[in-house]
Amino acid sequence: MEQKKWERKVGQNVRAFRNKRGFTLQNAADSFGCTLRAWQKFETGTNMELFTLVRIAKVLNVEPKELLK
Numbered sequence: 001m002e003q004k005k006w007e008r009k010v011g012q013n014v015r016a017f018r019n020k021r022g023f024t025l026q027n028a029a030d031s032f033g034c035t036l037r038a039w040q041k042f043e044t045g046t047n048m049e050l051f052t053l054v055r056i057a058k059v060l061n062v063e064p065k066e067l068l069k
Contacts, residue, residue, distance in 0.1 A: 004045075006068070010053065011045030013067045017060040018043070031059045 018028050029039035032055060041047050042056060057064040 007045030007048050009045070010048055010067050011043045013069065014056055014060070015043040017062055017067070021060055023060075028059060032056065 018025075023031070025036055025039055025043075029036045032039060038047075042052070053067060054064050057067055060067075
């Protein structure tokens, strides 16, 4: 299945906000309650569902819409 542009962009935004907040991959994964590998997939835009996006935004302390820009 081909990845959509918006999924890739969301992943880039997740990574950017994580870095801006000073979180390591492991910090973010622990705060979310997932494995490091699962968080890495979020940052590549894989397995991006609306519910997941809302939870990621909460961990990163941003509005979900910020991840969609």
